Amino acid sequence: MMWAEVFRVALGALRANKLRSLLTMLGIVIGVSAVIAMDGIGRGAQKAINDRITALGTTLLTVNPGQVASRGVSSETDRARLRIRDAEALMANAKIAKAIQPEMNRQLQVQYMSRNTSTQILGTTSNYAEVRKYELEVGRMFTQREDEGKQRVAVLGPVVAQSLGVTNPAALLNQPIRIRGIQFTVIGVLKPKGQTTPWQNPDDQVVIPLQTARFRLMGTDRLRSISVLAPTEDSIPQTMAEIQRILRREHKLMREVPDDFEIRNQADFLNTAAETSKVFGSLLAGIAAVSLLVGGIGIMNIMLVSVTERTREIGVRKALGATSVNILLQFLIEAVVLCLLGGLIGVVLGGGGAILLGNMFNWNTELSAQSIIMAFAFSATVGVLFGVWPARRAAGLDPITALRYE
Numbered sequence: 001m002m003w004a005e006v007f008r009v010a011l012g013a014l015r016a017n018k019l020r021s022l023l024t025m026l027g028i029v030i031g032v033s034a035v036i037a038m039d040g041i042g043r044g045a046q047k048a049i050n051d052r053i054t055a056l057g058t059t060l061l062t063v064n065p066g067q068v069a070s071r072g073v074s075s076e077t078d079r080a081r082l083r084i085r086d087a088e089a090l091m092a093n094a095k096i097a098k099a100i101q102p103e104m105n106r107q108l109q110v111q112y113m114s115r116n117t118s119t120q121i122l123g124t125t126s127n128y129a130e131v132r133k134y135e136l137e138v139g140r141m142f143t144q145r146e147d148e149g150k151q152r153v154a155v156l157g158p159v160v161a162q163s164l165g166v167t168n169p170a171a172l173l174n175q176p177i178r179i180r181g182i183q184f185t186v187i188g189v190l191k192p193k194g195q196t197t198p199w200q201n202p203d204d205q206v207v208i209p210l211q212t213a214r215f216r217l218m219g220t221d222r223l224r225s226i227s228v229l230a231p232t233e234d235s236i237p238q239t240m241a242e243i244q245r246i247l248r249r250e251h252k253l254m255r256e257v258p259d260d261f262e263i264r265n266q267a268d269f270l271n272t273a274a275e276t277s278k279v280f281g282s283l284l285a286g287i288a289a290v291s292l293l294v295g296g297i298g299i300m301n302i303m304l305v306s307v308t309e310r311t312r313e314i315g316v317r318k319a320l321g322a323t324s325v326n327i328l329l330q331f332l333i334e335a336v337v338l339c340l341l342g343g344l345i346g347v348v349l350g351g352g353g354a355i356l357l358g359n360m361f362n363w364n365t366e367l368s369a370q371s372i373i374m375a376f377a378f379s380a381t382v383g384v385l386f387g388v389w390p391a392r393r394a395a396g397l398d399p400i401t402a403l404r405y406e
Helices: 003-016 018-055 084-093 128-132 144-148 158-163 210-218 236-250 266-309 311-319 324-361 369-395 399-404
Strands: 060-065 099-112 115-124 136-139 153-156 176-179 182-190 205-209 225-229 261-265
Touching: 003 018, 003 324, 018 266, 018 324, 018 369, 060 236, 084 099, 084 225, 084 236, 099 128, 099 210, 115 158, 115 210, 128 225, 144 210, 153 158, 153 176, 158 182, 205 210, 236 261, 261 266, 266 311, 266 324, 266 369, 311 324, 311 399, 324 369
Parallel strands: 115 205, 153 182
Antiparallel strands: 060 225, 060 261, 099 115, 099 176, 099 225, 136 182, 153 205, 176 182
């Protein structure tokens, strides 16, 4: 029996049992499509996070209050405090840092005409847009003089403008809004930046001068964080060491006392994202292994049933001259074709599902050629591994016994 004849007979057997072949492929289809869809969504989310973190600048450092242990237990209420004087100490004494940008925040009600919304009010300095790499859609940022003069001016995020029922940002310029009942004048609207984390949307905030927030709105000098811009990536370690030295002196910490603040750079966020991606990849690998294992067992089971059903057919072919190798190849080809066809359908369904979910929920998706190739490789491997035993069993049948089988 020639190779072409072997393929023809194998494909003919699959066509003769279309429903059984389809149900046999179902396990492979589900496994591969799940892996492709989840891999596409995971890669898209990872790329979006990396892009947004990189967009903040690879030289951006963030100083946050550290945990302070209370009777051996630390909690959110036991956090140390960063104050405006800490930022002023950094501004006065830092020689390496390129820019210092402190910020305080609070969730407050914003009112415009008859509309109102609850959003983050961010008090910060005039270099906020420069340090955080924001651009303005319309208007301008407030100046250092306006900050020092405690002027009631505000720059809105695009989500806030939409929440207030304004579709044209220019219509808000020089318009009065009220924040906790105090009137402010809108001087600018930021361009959309995109949500970097599930719990924080930088587009849903109102930016006001730091001194205005301190004395007119929030009544505190406590900061949420201090952002520091290092001159270059190579100077990040020296900048971090300088920040640590200045703040330890400002907080009057003894040599043996640990820091009551944390300094983080963008590399920390990228490393965290990479670890998350690694865990997510392991989860995908586990799902793929289980799904393909179940699909492979299903194929092996059906192929064994097929061998039993076609015992007389095998006996006839052997009697007419088919060798054991021909029979082996025929059943092996059937198993591999089922797996590859299931893999192809799974790739189409998985890729389409990822794109559909991305469009429905506004998720980022990125399909990878590597994952598609691996899906086909897994499919072929499963076909070979789980098709060998039924194929060998068919090839080992005695033709006389097979002809007598009822």
